[in-house]
Amino acid sequence: MAKVMVGKASDIGEGNMIHLTVGGKEVLIANVGGRYYATGNTCSHAGAELHEGELKGKELICPWHRAKWDVTTGNLIWFPQKLRELGNYKVTIENDTMYVEV
């Protein structure tokens, strides 16, 4: 695990998300109710980039076939078939500087 500085927490408003390549991994970071969560950005169904989807509370909806993911855990909420979980990454904030452990 490496702790990587990824930017300022205040740049991601509540209900918004960004994506970054961190340590060679595609990572999505979301602000849900003022807390920050990081998960994989690539839908395990067919590879959509999830930051192009919608965020409703903690539900992340895939832009291609509407799989619903829990952005706080990377777990699948709904899809007609079982999909591999997205995984999640630890986010820490120090004086507005955000770090992700990948």
Ligand code: FES
């Ligand atoms: S690519 Fe995400 S549900 Fe199909």
